[in-house]
Each structure stands twice: as C-alpha cells, then as structure tokens.
Amino acid sequence: MALKNGSQSIQWTTPNQDKIHLSKNKIDVIQARTTHLGKVTLGIDEGKRPDYKAMEKALASSFVHSYDAAVLKSSFQDWHQPIALIHDCLKVLPNDTDKAKERIKHGFVQVCKGDPLARLADERKYHKSNYQGSRRTLETSQPCLVRLRICLIRSYSH
Numbered sequence: 001m002a003l004k005n006g007s008q009s010i011q012w013t014t015p016n017q018d019k020i021h022l023s024k025n026k027i028d029v030i031q032a033r034t035t036h037l038g039k040v041t042l043g044i045d046e047g048k049r050p051d052y053k054a055m056e057k058a059l060a061s062s063f064v065h066s067y068d069a070a071v072l073k074s075s076f077q078d079w080h081q082p083i084a085l086i087h088d089c090l091k092v093l094p095n096d097t098d099k100a101k102e103r104i105k106h107g108f109v110q111v112c113k114g115d116p117l118a119r120l121a122d123e124r125k126y127h128k129s130n131y132q133g134s135r136r137t138l139e140t141s142q143p144c145l146v147r148l149r150i151c152l153i154r155s156y157s158h
Contacts, residue, residue: 008050010059012123014070015111022062024054063120067111075100075107 009023028045068088076083076090081099084091092100 010055010124012063012066012120014066015116016070016073018066018070018073020062020066022055022058024051024058025049026051026054063116067116070111071104071107073107074110075103079103 009021011019011021013019026047026049027043028047029041029043032040032042034040065088072085072090076085081096082093083096083100090100090104
C-alpha cells in the first residue's frame with residue numbers, strides 16, 4: 001500500500017471522527033555473534049524510513065481494531081456503571097449485561113451503517129495507479145468487520 005505520493009503513513013477517520021495514523025518504520029538492526037546462541041540479530045532503533053510493506057500487512061487488522069474502538073466509544077461514552085475494557089472485550093456487572101448488549105447493538109449500527117470499506121477507499125482515494133508493487137484490490141462489498149465480546153464480572157462474597 002505504498003502510495004506514490006510519498007506519504008509516511010496510512011490515515012483514515014472513524015465514524016466517531018477519530019483520526020487514525022498507521023505508521024511503521026523499518027527497524028535498524030545489528031548482528032552479533034555469541035558463543036552460546038550463535039549469530040543473533042538485535043533491533044537497536046526504530047529507523048526513520050517508512051516500512052510500506054509492514055503498513056500494508058497491518059492495515060486490515062488496524063482498520064478493524066479502529067472500528068472496535070469506535071463501537072465501544074459510541075456505545076459507552078456516557079455509561080456510568082462499572083466497566084472494564086480490554087482490547088475488544090467488554091466486562092460489565094451481571095445486572096448490567098442486558099443494558100450493555102443494547103448499547104452495543106445501537107453503537108454497532110451507528111458505526112457500521114453504510115459501507116465502511118467503501119468509506120476507507122473514498123477517503124484514501126485508492127486507485128490502482130496509487131499502488132507500488134501490490135496486486136491486491138480493495139473489496140468494498142464486505143459487511144462491517146467489527147468483532148466484540150461481552151464478558152461478565154462475577155462478584156463473589158468471601
């Protein structure tokens with residue numbers, strides 16, 4: 001997804017108007033020979049050169065993760081009950097589960113209405129002429145790719 005325009009990152013906006021900047025740089029490494037491990041490659045610094053291949057590999061998961069976060073943000077920005085969020089897992093108290101499910105349904109509909117991949121393509125203005133060395137095309141007929149889990153926090157009396 002290395003764009004010919006010299007961009008240092010891939011950027012998009014979530015439905016919540018959060019700006020996402022996906023940037024990966026090539027890591028500077030040295031090789032050392034050790035008596036016990038043989039030849040070892042060590043990362044010494046994150047370089048200043050963009051790693052377009054790494055950005056291309058990370059785009060799909062980063063895009064989906066940004067939508068996970070958008071659904072959670074949209075669903076729970078005014079929630080005043082105990083809640084724990086870990087990556088794409090939401091934990092609420094058992095008596096709040098039904099309310100949480102309803103909020104997620106509403107947030108999911110708000111975030112995923114329309115075609116998220118078409119919006120990404122429109123925003124990034126992807127055209128075949130913008131690709132360097134990539135034969136992949138952006139499919140826009142897929143449903144929204146958000147995945148979330150609701151978990152219960154069980155309280156035990158000791």
